[in-house]
Amino acid sequence: MHTSSARDAARIRVCHIVHSGKVGGVEVAAALLQAEQHPSINYQVAVLAQLPDGEPQAIKAPDCVGHGLNNPLSVLPVLKWLHRNAPDIVVASLWRSVLVGMVAKLINPKRKFVIFLHNTQYKNVLDRAAHRLGFRLADGIFCDAPATRQAMTAELPLETGQIHVVPLVARGGRSRHTPEAEQGPVGAVAGGEIRCVFWGRLAKQKRLDRAVHLLAELNNRATVPVRLDLLGPDEGELDEMLRLARSLGVEQQLHWHGAADWGRIRDVASGASFFIQLSDFEGLGMAAVEAMQLGLVPVVTPVGQIAEFTSDGVNALHFDSAAPVAERMLSVVGEPPMWERMSAAAVAEWSGQEDLSTAFETVCRQFLANQQANAANHVIRGAVS
Numbered sequence: 016m017h018t019s020s021a022r023d024a025a026r027i028r029v030c031h032i033v034h035s036g037k038v039g040g041v042e043v044a045a046a047l048l049q050a051e052q053h054p055s056i057n058y059q060v061a062v063l064a065q066l067p068d069g070e071p072q073a074i075k076a077p078d079c080v081g082h083g084l085n086n087p088l089s090v091l092p093v094l095k096w097l098h099r100n101a102p103d104i105v106v107a108s109l110w111r112s113v114l115v116g117m118v119a120k121l122i123n124p125k126r127k128f129v130i131f132l133h134n135t136q137y138k139n140v141l142d143r144a145a146h147r148l149g150f151r152l153a154d155g156i157f158c159d160a161p162a163t164r165q166a167m168t169a170e171l172p173l174e175t176g177q178i179h180v181v182p183l184v185a186r187g188g189r190s191r192h193t194p195e196a197e198q199g200p201v202g203a204v205a206g207g208e209i210r211c212v213f214w215g216r217l218a219k220q221k222r223l224d225r226a227v228h229l230l231a232e233l234n235n236r237a238t239v240p241v242r243l244d245l246l247g248p249d250e251g252e253l254d255e256m257l258r259l260a261r262s263l264g265v266e267q268q269l270h271w272h273g274a275a276d277w278g279r280i281r282d283v284a285s286g287a288s289f290f291i292q293l294s295d296f297e298g299l300g301m302a303a304v305e306a307m308q309l310g311l312v313p314v315v316t317p318v319g320q321i322a323e324f325t326s327d328g329v330n331a332l333h334f335d336s337a338a339p340v341a342e343r344m345l346s347v348v349g350e351p352p353m354w355e356r357m358s359a360a361a362v363a364e365w366s367g368q369e370d371l372s373t374a375f376e377t378v379c380r381q382f383l384a385n386q387q388a389n390a391a392n393h394v395i396r397g398a399v400s
Contacts, residue, residue, distance in 0.1 A: 026057045027379050030102040031131075032093060032112040034084055035064040036074035037248055038274045039216055040301040041108045041133050044159075044371065046073040051372035056379065058372075061096055063089045063111055071274040081115075090115050094122065104379060106131050106157065110145035120152045127386060131157040131181075134298040135166035135319045138220070155382050157181050160299035160320035176385025179378045182299075182368070207239055209348055212287040212311070214246040214280050215302045217271075222316075223256050225293040225337065229314070231263040232341035241268055243291065244283050248274040281309070288348055289314050293334050297321055307331075307361035312347065312354060314340060330360035 033045050045060045052058060061079035063086075066072050079096035081089025093115050097105060107116035108131040120128040130146065130153045137143035150156070155177045158164040168178050211230070215221055226243065233241045253271065260266045272283065284290070290306030290313045297303075297319035304324070306313050313331045315321050325331035332347070334340050347354050 026055055027104065027376070027383065028057045028100060028102040029059070029104045029106060029379060030078075030097055030100055031058065031060045031106040031108065032115055033060060033062055033074070034109045034111055035062050036066055036072040036077060038071050038073045038276070039248075040159075040299075041131075042073035043277075043301065045108070046075070047371050048375055049074065049076075049078075051370065053372035053376040056372065056376050058375075059096075059100060059102075061093050063093070063115065071276050071279075073276075084111060090118050094119060097123075097126075103127060103383060104129055107149070108133060110142045113145045113149040117149055117152050127154045127383070128152060129155045129157055129382070131159070132163050132167050132298065133159045134296065135163055136296045154386060155179065157378065157382075158298070159301070162320040162323065163298040166319075176382070176389060179382055181378045182374050209233060209237055209239060209241045209289075209344070210244070210287040211242065211289040211291050211314070212244045212246070212284050212306075213291045213302075214275070214284075214305075215292070216247050216250050217245065217252045217256070218250040219252060220294055220296060221252070222293045222295055223252055224259055225334070226291045227256055227259045227263060227265065227269065228337040229291065229293070229334070229341060230260070230268055231265045232337045233344060234265050234268055236341055236345060241265075243269050244287065245269070245271045246273070246275040246280050246283060284309055284311060287311060288354060289332075289344060292316070292321075294318055304365060308365050310358045310362050312357045312361060314344065324364055326360075328357075330357055330364055 031045055031048070033041055036042055048058050049060050059078040060074060061081065062074060062077040063081035064084040065080045079092055081092055083089060097119050104127045105116055105119055106129045107113045113130055116128050116130070120126065130149050137146065150171055156168055156173070158168065158178065158180050161180055164178060164180055213223070213226060217223060223245070230241060230243045257266065257269070260269045272279070284306070288311070290303065290311040292300065292303050292313065292315050294316055295318065300315070300319055300321040303313050303315055303321055307330065313325060314334055315325060315331055317325060317333045325333070327333040332340060332343055347357065
C-alpha cells in the first residue's frame with residue numbers, strides 16, 4: 016500500500032530562485048511550473064524581490080521572498096528556505112540568483128546546483144561574471160532552447176549529461192489549466208484597421224525603435240488606420256520610444272498598456288493580425304512562441320531559436336528593414352486567405368507539444384540519472400586506477 020508520504024518522498028524536490036515576480040519570460044515559466052505542479056515534481060519558487068502592490072506579477076504567490084534585488088541580505092531567507100525544503104535540485108535563473116545559488120552550493124556541496132540560461136548573450140559585465148563563476152560550481156546547466164545551449168555552453172568543459180534543453184513552450188498552447196474553449200487562434204485580420212501587438216519587457220535588447228519605424232512605414236503606406244499595442248514593464252526604453260514616435264508622426268498609433276497578465280495580453284491580441292518582435296538577440300523567444308500558438312503572424316528578427324521555428328513567408332515574416340517588411344505586411348492583410356494560411360501554419364508549428372511541467376520533469380529526471388551515472392563512473396575509474 017502506497018501512502019501519501021511515500022508518494023511525496025518519491026517526487027523530485029526542485030527549488031527555483033529568480034529575481035522577482037514581474038511579468039517576463041523567466042518569471043512566466045516559473046509561474047507556469049508552480050501552477051501546473053507535475054505529479055512527480057515538488058516545485059517551489061523563490062523571488063529575491065517582492066513587487067509593489069498593484070503591479071502585475073507573473074509569480075503571484077512565491078514560496079520564499081528575499082529582502083530586495085540588490086540587497087545581500089536576500090540570501091538569508093533563501094538559505095533558510097532551502098534548508099527547510101532539502102531540495103534535490105536548486106535551480107537559479109538570472110545572475111543575482113546565480114550568486115545566491117553559489118552560496119547555497121558552498122554551504123551544502125552535496126546538493127545539486129543547476130544554472131538555467133534563458134538568452135544567447137550576457138546583458139552586461141556583471142551578468143557574465145556571475146555566470147562564469149557559477150559555472151565553476153554548477154552540477155549542470157538547463158537552457159531554454161538549443162540556440163541558447165550552442166551560444167552559451169559550447170566552450171564549457173562539462174561532462175555528458177550536464178547540459179539539458181528544457182523546451183519552454185508556454186501560455187498560448189495547451190495546458191492542464193487552459194480550457195479547451197480558449198485554445199486556438201485569437202488573431203484576426205481586423206476589418207478597417209491593421210493592428211500589431213508586442214508583449215515583453217520594454218528593454219534595449221527588444222529594439223522597439225525598429226518597431227516604431229515599422230509602424231511609421233505602415234502608416235505612410237496603408238489606406239486604413241494602423242495601430243501598435245505594447246504590453247510589458249518599462250525597463251528604460253519607453254521615453255525614447257515615445258520621442259521617436261512623435262518625431263515620426265505615429266504617437267497616436269502607439270499604445271502602451273503597461274505590464275499585463277496573460278488574460279489582458281490575450282484580450283489585446285485577439286484583435287491583432289501581427290506580433291512584432293525585432294530583438295537584437297533572444298534565447299527561445301517565448302513571446303514569439305506564445306503569439307504563434309495564438310494564431311498571430313509573427314514579424315520577427317530571425318535570432319536565437321526563432322530562426323529555427325519560423326519560416327519566412329510560411330508561418331512568419333522575417334525583418335531586415337522597415338520599408339520592405341511594411342510592404343509585405345500590407346500584402347498579407349490585403350489577401351485574407353494568405354493571412355489565414357500563415358496563421359494556421361504558425362499554430363501548427365507548436366501543435367502536439369507537451370506541456371511545460373512534463374518537459375521540465377523529464378529533464379530533471381534525466382539530469383539526476385546522469386549525475387548518478389557519472390558518480391558511479393568516477394567510483395569505478397578510481398577503483399581501477
